[in-house]
Amino acid sequence: MPVCWLNGSFCAERDASVSIFDRGLLFGDGVYEVAAVLNGRLLDADRHLVRLARSLAAIAIPHTQSAATWLDVMQQLATQNGIDEGLVYLQVTRGVAERDFPFPVNATPTMFAYARAKSLRADANASGVRLLSVPDMRWTRCDIKSTSMLAQVLAKQSARAGGAFEAMMHVDGLVTEGGSSNLWIVNDGVVQTRPLANDILAGITRDVVLELAHASGVPVRERAFTVAQAKAAGECFMSSATSFILPVTAIDDDTMRGGEPGPVTQRLRAAYIARADRLTR
Ligand code: PMP
Numbered sequence: 668m669p670v671c672w673l674n675g676s677f678c679a680e681r682d683a684s685v686s687i688f689d690r691g692l693l694f695g696d697g698v699y700e701v702a703a704v705l706n707g708r709l710l711d712a713d714r715h716l717v718r719l720a721r722s723l724a725a726i727a728i729p730h731t732q733s734a735a736t737w738l739d740v741m742q743q744l745a746t747q748n749g750i751d752e753g754l755v756y757l758q759v760t761r762g763v764a765e766r767d768f769p770f771p772v773n774a775t776p777t778m779f780a781y782a783r784a785k786s787l788r789a790d791a792n793a794s795g796v797r798l799l800s801v802p803d804m805r806w807t808r809c810d811i812k813s814t815s816m817l818a819q820v821l822a823k824q825s826a827r828a829g830g831a832f833e834a835m836m837h838v839d840g841l842v843t844e845g846g847s848s849n850l851w852i853v854n855d856g857v858v859q860t861r862p863l864a865n866d867i868l869a870g871i872t873r874d875v876v877l878e879l880a881h882a883s884g885v886p887v888r889e890r891a892f893t894v895a896q897a898k899a900a901g902e903c904f905m906s907s908a909t910s911f912i913l914p915v916t917a918i919d920d921d922t923m924r925g926g927e928p929g930p931v932t933q934r935l936r937a938a939y940i941a942r943a944d945r946l947t948r
Contacts, residue, residue, distance in 0.1 A: 796832035
């Protein structure tokens with residue numbers, strides 16, 4: 668029976684419940700994080716907790732639990748559920764209050780977390796995935812890791828219905844990011860991704876990929892690219908905490924590189940896994 672954590676206590680997932688008046692449910696008024704678990708240990712959880720603090724501050728939800736306590740809860744969830752490879756999900760909402768849009772006075776944030784097994788090193792998608800380009804229908808604060816995600820739900824549903832693994836969201840043809848990932852292209856050995864601003868999430872994996880590229884002398888360009896440029900690129904890949912780096916081998920109806928992952932993508936994925944393995948042993 669999987670164990671989760673809710674507002675300070677561990678309990679069986681089937682026994683965990685929240686109020687119908689929780690603002691996470693009523694308004695999507697909350698933020699979340701997802702960190703990978705490898706070798707039974709959390710990967711880069713400290714960085715995820717820094718981003719959690721930033722997201723909470725951005726929407727003025729009080730920080731009621733220290734990073735050290737979160738780390739302990741997250742690791743205990745991985746351990747108690749016997750997760751060797753997988754993820755820990757955590758969410759904080761503004762709490763329970765009579766339904767009214769402005770912030771309630773004195774609401775206590777709702778906090779919960781759970782763990783899941785997922786194959787990370789031997790991800791079946793590591794041989795290459797298809798993206799479907801869709802208009803980015805989101806708001807202007809995509810830098811906040813908010814649980815208000817109807818636009819991504821619709822984008823990723825379109826992708827799935829179209830036989831694609833992930834959405835490539837764009838504004839007037841200029842790629843923002845994936846439905847739940849950052850997107851990259853490679854041309855002549857130069858790795859390119861959109862610069863950080865309010866229009867994309869500052870992916871933790873994105874940061875690590877930039878560090879790995881710098882460390883191995885791969886030049887990086889932080890500049891937006893179009894859907895057409897991605898289709899014409901030498902390589903394309905996506906990054907996220909629970910997929911690491913996955914090669915993109917098709918976009919819409921265009922197959923790239925005869926469906927083969929690119930060499931720079933492969934090297935970065937291998938470097939990413941080597942680093943992750945080293946940090947979790
Ligand atoms: N962009 C969006 C919109 C996401 O939801 C995610 C996944 N949380 C990412 C990028 C990748 O972020 P990370 O590398 O921290 O998982």
